[in-house]
Amino acid sequence: MQKESCDILVIGAGPAGGVCASIAKISNPDKKIVVLREHEQQLVPCSIPYVFGNTLGTVENGLAPCGLPANMDIDSKVATVSDIDIKNKVAYYNDSEISFDKLVFATGSIPFVHESLQHSLDLEGVFTIAKNVELIKKLKDYSNEKQNIIVVGSGFIGIEIAMEFAGVGKNVTVVGGSEFILNRAFDSDIAQEAQKIVTDAGVKYIGSDRVVEIVDKNGDNIVNGVKLKSGRVVDADVVILATGYKPNTQLADKVGISLGHYGGIWVDDYMRTENLDIFAVGDCTARRGFISKAPSKVMLASTSAAEARVAGSSIYGIKYLKGMSGTISIFSTKIGDTVFASAGVTADKAEVKTNTTMIIGSFKGINRHPAKMPGTREQYVKLIVSRYSGQVLGGQVIGGDEVGEIINLIGHIIESGKSVYSVMSMQVATQPMLTGAPTNYPLIMAAIMAIKEMES
């Protein structure tokens, strides 16, 4: 057996593992850091939907080191860790062992499939969206030969995949289980706009019904469609289950690391487990909502990377008093030519989640000025605001590509506890070819609308 030692061992090199190793190296240049990762090649997970259509075209175009540090003197090996002796600080992989001083679990997440459908995963033509090059290639090759595709799940992953397949002429049906698509991230008024673009692109949406069975009517182990709760059967050659992810914590559980809600590894605000020499980052952790502080199932590469930066800089002592005080559900997606983005709580759920009374400030403006400037399009900003403190609890934006960054600004406003009064007097850069007008900047105007509501 080969033996080696290091100061910091990171298990997993997805967005969280790679970023954690890099920041740990920057914070501790003299420490030896080793990253063990299961696969030689990996896909940028967020790019997976785009390999099925014309956007990326091939699985190879979605490949990238994804956060793996280049030229940073970090040792990265392809190895699956099978066991860990926590007391003696030794991890085992293949025929080797490696001792460590500090350990980081960054083992990510795996597809979640409801137990009633799990037995159908063996049927030919049934797929999940695993973050695995071989399995994604298998789905791409299989679907190339087929025409009728059902996507189960109307979250952003299901919708992005459906749109890509529709774009290459497949008959796509999404079964969502909710009246509108993207219902966790958007209020129904915004979700309806997204849904219209999706259905106009030819994707059929079955909202208020759900899949109860995957059908193999000939008994030949090849899928033929799905059966819905209403009894309706929808035919298909390919069924894709985009029904969420669960923390990959089998190894952590086996070696006695405490788990929290939804099976994630329990961590404190600095991403430390109960054992202060062991950290966990990314989708494998138990998360809580930033505002509600309630258990959260949100899994995002962006917030995983934020956790990884906190852990990486805290590994040999807390360097910055900036922990993770909860996950902000923050994401954006492009549907057709329109960007939809959301951060924090939605108005439909804010009262329930935060138990505060909230108000809404919204404004429909434009992204250039004056309106005759080339590239002008509508920009709609909706802010969800605490009536009593004026703090921004959530925001949703629709518009052009710049919305992908506007939502990040809103995320920061939420995270730093800023009120609509701060947003109203925010100093911004405006320029005719680049932004809305200084007099009518949509984000600021939405804050003003909220203030008007608060003061009425």
Ligand SMILES: Cc1cc2nc3c(=O)[nH]c(=O)nc-3n(C[C@H](O)[C@H](O)[C@H](O)COP(=O)(O)OP(=O)(O)OC[C@H]3O[C@@H](n4cnc5c(N)ncnc54)[C@H](O)[C@@H]3O)c2cc1C
């Ligand atoms: C199709 C799709 C689209 C997405 N789009 C977005 C998006 O647009 N924006 C966004 O923010 N998020 C998006 N996400 C979510 C995002 O991909 C995840 O939140 C992110 O991958 C989590 O990163 P992670 O490093 O924690 O885990 P993972 O990416 O799951 O990586 C964990 C790694 O650990 C390795 N590993 C596990 N066990 C072991 C072991 N025992 N030994 C060695 N290695 C091990 C795994 O092989 C894997 O490489 C998307 C996810 C999917 C699936």
